[in-house]
Amino acid sequence: MKAVRPRVVDILTHWKDWLLDHSFDLGWPTCWACRNGWNGKYDVFGWTTLEEAAKAWEKAPLIRCHIVPESLGGPTNPSNMFLLCQDCHDRAPDTSSVDAFMKWAESQDYNKSWKEEFMREWTAFGLAESDLVEFGKLVTLDEEKRAFTFAEDFERYLENNTTQWPFTGS
Numbered sequence: 754m755k756a757v758r759p760r761v762v763d764i765l766t767h768w769k770d771w772l773l774d775h776s777f778d779l780g781w782p783t784c785w786a787c788r789n790g791w792n793g794k795y796d797v798f799g800w801t802t803l804e805e806a807a808k809a810w811e812k813a814p815l816i817r818c819h820i821v822p823e824s825l826g827g828p829t830n831p832s833n834m835f836l837l838c839q840d841c842h843d844r845a846p847d848t849s850s851v852d853a854f855m856k857w858a859e860s861q862d863y864n865k866s867w868k869e870e871f872m873r874e875w876t877a878f879g880l881a882e883s884d885l886v887e888f889g890k891l892v893t894l895d896e897e898k899r900a901f902t903f904a905e906d907f908e909r910y911l912e913n914n915t916t917q918w919p920f921t922g923s
């Protein structure tokens with residue numbers, strides 16, 4: 754039987770110093786790897802106990818992940834648990850090395866991965882990076898829905914100039 758995962762408050766308590774060292778705010782639920790904070794949607798202010806702050810972290814779509822997976826002998830205790838968004842959870846390496854995991858976590862960057870994803874979709878239209886100068890302002894990003902919205906003029910342009918419109922996303 755799988756061990757019951759520790760409570761979020763116990764994980765926060767264990768990692769408190771690390772979080773503060775890495776400029777996290779204990780009232781702002783954020784992925785510990787890519788630092789996606791959902792634009793502050795789950796932030797709490799004026800909390801007094803970690804128990805109170807933890808309630809906000811529980812509301813955010815964060816997963817209590819094993820650093821060293823159970824299958825590699827990782828224990829299910831706060832020191833081996835890390836709070837990650839779904840994307841980072843899916844990407845996280847299966848490693849028995851805590852150091853390797855921490856290096857991976859510290860090198861994740863929400864903005865960078867968005868830019869990479871954006872450029873993949875952008876080039877799927879047959880557009881070049883240099884076209885961004887002309888069209889970039891016609892594209893907005895809905896971080897919550899993880900979707901791109903194109904201005905009407907730009908949709909018309911794509912309809913006329915690409916074979917892959919309408920773009921349905923991945």
Ligand SMILES: [Zn+2]
Binds near residue numbers: 837
């Ligand atoms: Zn993340």
